[in-house]
Amino acid sequence: MAATIGRICGSNLLKTNSCLSRQQVNNFATSKAWTSGQKKLLASAGILTGGIGALIFALEQSVQASGTEVHPPSMPWSHKGPIASLDHASVRRGYEVYKQVCSACHSLRFIAYRNLVGVTHTEAEAKAEAEGVMVQDGPDDAGNYFTRPGKLSDYIPGPYPNEEAARAANNGAYPPDLSYIVSARHGGEDYVFSLLTGYHEAPAGVVLREGQYFNPYFAGGAIGMGQVLYNEVIEYEDGTPATASQLAKDVSTFLKWTSEPEHDDRKRMVIKAFGIFTFLLVISYYVKRHQWSSLKSRKIAFVPKKK
Structure with a gap:
């Protein structure tokens, strides 16, 4: 014990170094101030983010609450x-x-008529549904459009040729x-x-x-x-x-x-x-429980080399 204290005193570890101590205090204060600034910045960002989120939630709730639909x-x-x-x-x-x-x-x-096959209709029934409508096709070799019975690849036709006709028919x-x-x-x-x-x-x-x-x-x-x-x-x-x-x-x-x-x-x-x-879970449990049990329970002993 006495020898240890002597070595510490001999290495000048217990002497006061005013310059070193002042520098350490300044560094500590600077780091302390920077950490405080970071904390304020993060707190401000958190408050701002939370406020924006709360505002968006409140606006969404107000819109839903003001709706006239049930x-x-x-x-x-x-x-x-x-x-x-x-x-x-x-x-x-x-x-x-x-x-x-x-x-x-x-x-x-x-939705095409082929989509009905195997879901609502058999293939023959879907073909019959498709053939029950006339589809505009073309142009042919002469450049003319023509109508033909529908096929499975055709999409279900709409009641109106365009949006303007649909609006005109529905006020x-x-x-x-x-x-x-x-x-x-x-x-x-x-x-x-x-x-x-x-x-x-x-x-x-x-x-x-x-x-x-x-x-x-x-x-x-x-x-x-x-x-x-x-x-x-x-x-x-x-x-x-x-x-x-x-x-x-x-x-x-x-x-x-x-x-x-x-x-x-x-x-x-x-x-x-x-x-x-x-x-796979059952297999993994079996491998973990039985195959790796010998590895998990092994004892590693370090034997020193003989000189």
């Missing part, structure tokens, strides 16, 4: 489960509803294309179902122009499309009672499929991936 309730759809598929019988009936009711105003210009309102309407609307198929079944008399204070109808699920409440689904407005091929709610449910399911044709394939891949990863 948000659709969540329906117990059979395809909402993580591995649940679409009801293809309902999809086929929904195609019947679209063909006999909705196609008078709305188009499905991104200025443009019926949207329904190919991706479920994905394009907040609420998805819940919105479509609620809109089709949500027509009411306009409440007091709501003024509707000529050709408008009141629907609380539509933004603003005034919609140019009148109620089109009533009990027994069509007859299903399979004999299902065609109530208004059944019609709305089936066409909503059909439009869910047109918006996501890969719906069932995606969930099928989830099932396959779950099975594969479960198998």
Whole structure:
């Protein structure tokens, strides 16, 4: 102990060095001031970011709260489960509803007749559906356009040749294309179902122009499309009672499929991936538990070299 103290005293470690101490204090103060500035900068950035986020959230909530439409309730759809598929019988009936009711105003210009094969129709039935419409084609060798029966590769034709004709036939309102309407609307198929079944008399204070109808699920409440689904407005091929709610449910399911044709394939891949990863997890546990147990439990001994 005495020898250690002597070595420390002999190496001048206990002597006071005023210049070195002053320099260390200045460096410490400078670093302390810079750290404090950084903290203030970060705090200001955090407060600014939080304030902007809170402002955006408040504005979004105020816009949603000031909307005049009613948000659709969540329906117990059979395809909402993580591995649940679409009801293809309902999809086929929904195609019947679209063909006999909705196609008078709305188009499905991104759906071809070949897309129906294996989903709602057999190949022969889809060919018959396609051949039931006349499609403009051409030009031919003489440079003329002609009409021909549809083919599986043809897309489902719309009711109007262009947007101007559609607006002229609907008092200025443009019926949207329904190919991706479920994905394009907040609420998805819940919105479509609620809109089709949500027509009411306009409440007091709501003024509707000529050709408008009141629907609380539509933004603003005034919609140019009148109620089109009533009990027994069509007859299903399979004999299902065609109530208004059944019609709305089936066409909503059909439009869910047109918006996501890969719906069932995606969930099928989830099932396959779950099975594969479960198998790999079991194999990994076996390798970890049994093959590596000898390595994890080994004892490493260091034997000094003999001189």
